[in-house]
Amino acid sequence: MEIAIISGKGGTGKSSISAAFATLNGEVVLADCDVDAANLYLLFNPSHEEEEVYIAGSKAVIDYSLCTNCGLCVSYCRFDAISLIDDKVSISEIACDGCVLCSRICPDNAITMVPNNKSMMYSGSFRNGKMVYGRLAPGEENSGKLVNMVREKAKQTAKANGLDTIILDGPPGIGCPVISTLTGVDKVVIVTEPTISGLHDMQRVMGIVHKFNLKAYVIINKYDLNTSMSTQIRKWCKESNIEIAGELPFDKNMVEAMVQKKSIIEFNPNINISKKIKRIWNKITNQKK
Amino acid sequence: MIKIAIASGKGGTGKTFIATNIFYTLLQNNYKAMLVDCDAEAPNDTAFFDAELTESNEVTQQVPVINIDTCTFCGKCHEYCNYNAIFILPPMKIIKVIEDLCHGCGACSVACKFGAISEKPVSLGQVALYSINGLPSLIEARMNIGVMSPVTVIKAAIKQIDNNADFIIMDAPPGTSCPFIQTVASADYVILVTEPTPFGLSDLKQSVETLKKIDKSYGVIINRTGLGNSSVQDYLFKENIPLLLEIPFKKEIAGLYSRGKIVSESDSSFAVQLLTVAENISKQYGNSNNKR
Numbered sequence: 069m070e071i072a073i074i075s076g077k078g079g080t081g082k083s084s085i086s087a088a089f090a091t092l093n094g095e096v097v098l099a100d101c102d103v104d105a106a107n108l109y110l111l112f113n114p115s116h117e118e119e120e121v122y123i124a125g126s127k128a129v130i131d132y133s134l135c136t137n138c139g140l141c142v143s144y145c146r147f148d149a150i151s152l153i154d155d156k157v158s159i160s161e162i163a164c165d166g167c168v169l170c171s172r173i174c175p176d177n178a179i180t181m182v183p184n185n186k187s188m189m190y191s192g193s194f195r196n197g198k199m200v201y202g203r204l205a206p207g208e209e210n211s212g213k214l215v216n217m218v219r220e221k222a223k224q225t226a227k228a229n230g231l232d233t234i235i236l237d238g239p240p241g242i243g244c245p246v247i248s249t250l251t252g253v254d255k256v257v258i259v260t261e262p263t264i265s266g267l268h269d270m271q272r273v274m275g276i277v278h279k280f281n282l283k284a285y286v287i288i289n290k291y292d293l294n295t296s297m298s299t300q301i302r303k304w305c306k307e308s309n310i311e312i313a314g315e316l317p318f319d320k321n322m323v324e325a326m327v328q329k330k331s332i333i334e335f336n337p338n339i340n341i342s343k344k345i346k347r348i349w350n351k352i353t354n355q356k357k
Numbered sequence: 358m359i360k361i362a363i364a365s366g367k368g369g370t371g372k373t374f375i376a377t378n379i380f381y382t383l384l385q386n387n388y389k390a391m392l393v394d395c396d397a398e399a400p401n402d403t404a405f406f407d408a409e410l411t412e413s414n415e416v417t418q419q420v421p422v423i424n425i426d427t428c429t430f431c432g433k434c435h436e437y438c439n440y441n442a443i444f445i446l447p448p449m450k451i452i453k454v455i456e457d458l459c460h461g462c463g464a465c466s467v468a469c470k471f472g473a474i475s476e477k478p479v480s481l482g483q484v485a486l487y488s489i490n491g492l493p494s495l496i497e498a499r500m501n502i503g504v505m506s507p508v509t510v511i512k513a514a515i516k517q518i519d520n521n522a523d524f525i526i527m528d529a530p531p532g533t534s535c536p537f538i539q540t541v542a543s544a545d546y547v548i549l550v551t552e553p554t555p556f557g558l559s560d561l562k563q564s565v566e567t568l569k570k571i572d573k574s575y576g577v578i579i580n581r582t583g584l585g586n587s588s589v590q591d592y593l594f595k596e597n598i599p600l601l602l603e604i605p606f607k608k609e610i611a612g613l614y615s616r617g618k619i620v621s622e623s624d625s626s627f628a629v630q631l632l633t634v635a636e637n638i639s640k641q642y643g644n645s646n647n648k649r
Contacts, residue, residue, distance in 0.1 A: 076399055078531045079369010083556065104532035105366050105563065107556040125439075146419075146463050162542050162571070167462035168439045206567035209506070210534040240368040240531050241398035244505035263615035265373060265401040272399060275502035293608065294615035318608075323584045326554050 070219075070234045070253040071352065072101075076269030078240035080261045081289040083107050084322055086237035087331035088345045095197035097231050099222035101249040102239040103187075103202035103214045111329050112194035114201075120189045122217060124208040125166035126181040128159050134178035141170035141179065162207070184208050191221050198225045212248030215239075219248070233353075242272050250276065255352060256284040257313065262297035267304065274310065285313035285352050292317045314348035316341055358520060359643035361635070362395075362544035364529035364537060366560030370550045371580035371604075372396075374614050376528035377405040378621045379635050382628045383524050385621075390494060390524040393514055395540040397482060397498035397507035402528055404617045408487035408495050416513040417478035418461035421454050428452055428473040437468035457505060482510035484517055493519070511539050524635060533560075533567045541568065546642045547575040548601065548634075553585035558592060565598065574642055578634075581606035601634045 073086045083100075087108060090098040100108045128149070137157050142150045149163035150170060159170075159179075171179040186205030193199065200222045202214045222234050238249040250256060256277055260270040270286070277284045286305050291298040298315065305312050317340070325335035333342050363376040376392060383390035394402035421434070421443070430447040442458035443465060445451065456479060466474045481504050487495040498514035500507040507530065518525055529540040541547050547568055551561040561577065568575050576599035579589055583606045593600050604610070604627075613620050621628035 077369060078399075079367060079552075104534045105368070105560045107367075107559060110555050110559055144463070144467070146461060162538055165460055165462060166439065167460060167464055169437070169462055169464040169467060172437065172464065173467065204534055206533040206563060206570065207538045208534055210532065212505070241507075242502060243398050243500070243507055247503075247505070261615075264404045264617040265399070266615075268401055268404065269399040272502055279503060290611075293611045297615050318611075320584060323554055326556065327586045329555065 069232060069255070069353070070236060071255045071257060072236040072238050072249050072253045073257045073259060074238035074246060074249060074273060075240060075259045076242060076273035077261070077266050080259045080266060081322070082259050083237050084326060084332065085257075085259055085287065085289070085345065086235055087111050088333045088342070089349055090235050091196050091331040091333045092346055092349055094233070095231055096233040096235055097198045097200065097222050097226045098194065098235050098237070099199070099218050100201035100237050101215045101218055101245070102237060103204040103218065103245065104210050104239060106201050106203050108237055109199070109201055111326065111331065112199060113329070114190075114194040114199040115192040116190050117192040118190070120217070121185050122187040122189055122202065122214045124184040124187050124204065124211070124214065126168070126183045127161055127164045127166055128168075128170050128179050129182050130157060130159055131178045131180065134176045136176055138175065141174055144169055144173050187214060189214065189217050189221060191225060197231060198229055200225060210245045212244035215245050215248035242276050246273065247276060250280055250282060253282065256282045257287060257352060258284055259287045259289050260301060261290050262288060262294040262301060264297070267297065267301055270301070271304070274308065285311050287313050287348060288315040290318040291315040313351050314344060316344055358522060358525070359546065359639045360518070360525040360527060360544045361638060362527040362529050362541045362547045363550060364541055364547055364564065365531060365550045366533050366564040367551065367557055368531035370552045370557060372531070372550050373401055373528055374580070374620075375548065375550050375578060376526050377402055378619055378627070379631045380526045381619045382621045382631045383526070383635060384489070384494070385628070386632055388523040389521070390526065391519060391522045392495045393518060393525060393527045394495070394497045395511050395514060395527050396530040397500040397510045397514070397536070398530060400497050400499050403487060403495060403497055405619055406487075406489050406495065408489050410485055411488050411493060412486040414484050414513075416481045416484055416510045418459070418481050418509055419463065419476040420456045420459045420461060420479050421465045421474045422477050423452055423454060424473045424475070425452070427471050429471055433468040433470065434465035434474060437464040439464065482507070484510065484514045486517065507536050508539050511536055515540070515543050524639065533563050538567070538571070541573060542571065544573070546638050547573050549575055549577045550580055551577060551589055552581050553579055553587065553589045555588070557585070558589050561589065562592070565596070576601040576638070578602045578604065580604045602630055
């Protein structure tokens with residue numbers, strides 16, 4: 069079973085809740101799909117048994133010994149990445165989309181494509197099973213392909229080790245990496261918080277969940293920071309036929325656990341919030357699709 | 358004029374909180390300020406103001422349309438497409454454009470020697486302009502649900518900035534990949550907002566590395582101090598990175614923010630702190646020789 073944890077809004081507690089789910093009972097495969105800001109490895113310090121380079125597209129580079137500064141590439145580029153500065157052709161690495169068109173049309177073969185090969189995928193073991201995570205190099209396009217690679221590896225790892233449960237800690241937002249995290253999963257958990265942004269972003273991410281016809285559960289994290297907003301979220305979920313798996317209070321222990329590099333369950337399984345998380349997990353996993 | 362981007366590697370550290378409060382404080386102090394919500398996947402800035410929509414423009418991208426009658430199924434367009442957005446089965450005479458994968462680069466149109474490819478615009482999102490107290494001062498980038506990347510919509514929003522303003526405050530998307538880079542690339546200064554936790558520190562380090570690479574000036578605001586530990590402060594001290602402000606965790610702040618209220622409206626000492634941060638940055642980096 070693959071369970072994805074997403075939120076729309078960042079910082080609602082996806083990773084802390086994923087970490088708790090991953091340490092509740094039996095061994096699991098934990099996959100960090102937030103490749104742009106991977107964090108779970110900080111808590112679990114997994115062994116690096118395998119690593120793989122991820123090629124995140126390529127960037128156009130000019131060979132000035134061949135370039136005649138004719139400017140043809142400038143007129144073809146639709147990403148405003150190429151300009152003539154003092155009659156010299158210049159490519160902005162930031163704006164280049166890697167479409168290869170300039171390289172194809174250059175009459176002097178002066179443009180080559182250099183692969184972006186600084187992104188990595190790692191897999192190994194942590195104290196409650198196996199872990200897979202990706203780290204996208206800064207500035208690169210988060211196309212969702214690295215997320216796909218992480219998920220594929222997580223599935224293989226689960227199969228090879230006879231593990232049934234794959235927990236996917238998702239990225240914020242609603243773009244391609246989120247879509248890649250969601251496609252084909254068995255269940256989706258949306259972690260929200262009682263703020264206007266939390267509600268708006270949850271509504272936007274539900275648009276994606278509906279497109280893929282997935283079963284979603286909502287967790288209202290830190291519900292007691294604004295109880296009237298929590299009521300509003302509950303109301304919206306009811307009207308939209310979305311099940312609320314549970315509500316968690318604001319608890320400083322969640323931060324303290326992170327500081328000690330533990331999940332809240334490892335920090336103290338007997339406190340109220342840990343018990344609540346366990347109940348939520350049982351509710352989500354005991355229901356059929 | 359100065360463009361300040363408010364960014365963070367980690368989501369939920371308080372980017373929108375800082376951006377909206379600085380912007381509000383600047384307006385209160387009679388500066389001509391603009392707020393640009395560049396978090397096109399999850400824009401929320403308008404919720405904090407009594408903002409009136411004055412203009413909304415569709416952001417589109419060109420995607421190919423293939424005329425089956427003139428297509429020879431030679432496969433050249435498929436070969437030119439670097440995004441696998443053209444699916445072709447020549448023996449079956451099947452060719453399809455997968456619009457979701459298309460980046461609108463136009464390579465297929467160049468590739469086709471038979472004039473079988475034309476283009477049509479598809480919507481990616483909107484850039485909306487809002488007025489506050491009758492003055493056009495808020496630009497929002499909003500990506501359509503289901504679109505893969507917010508970058509084009511963000512770029513379109515940045516193009517609409519009125520360069521006559523004293524302060525441009527840009528609320529950046531989380532992370533350090535393309536959407537973040539597109540936003541901070543046009544800024545004179547970047548305020549990184551973090552929280553004093555291991556996750557906050559790790560993502561802060563990644564943001565700092567990225568900003569160093571593109572040679573941007575930056576400083577840090579630590580939000581919710583009192584929770585977590587002092588590792589972020591230690592890191593800033595060690596790396597000699599300016600700590601602009603520390604905002605203690607208070608349930609009242611969280612409560613006000615959650616209801617879409619501006620904290621600096623009721624908390625005058627907080628307003629003074631934010632104003633000082635913004636004015637100091639402007640003095641030091643304003644009207645800089647920003648290359649873009």
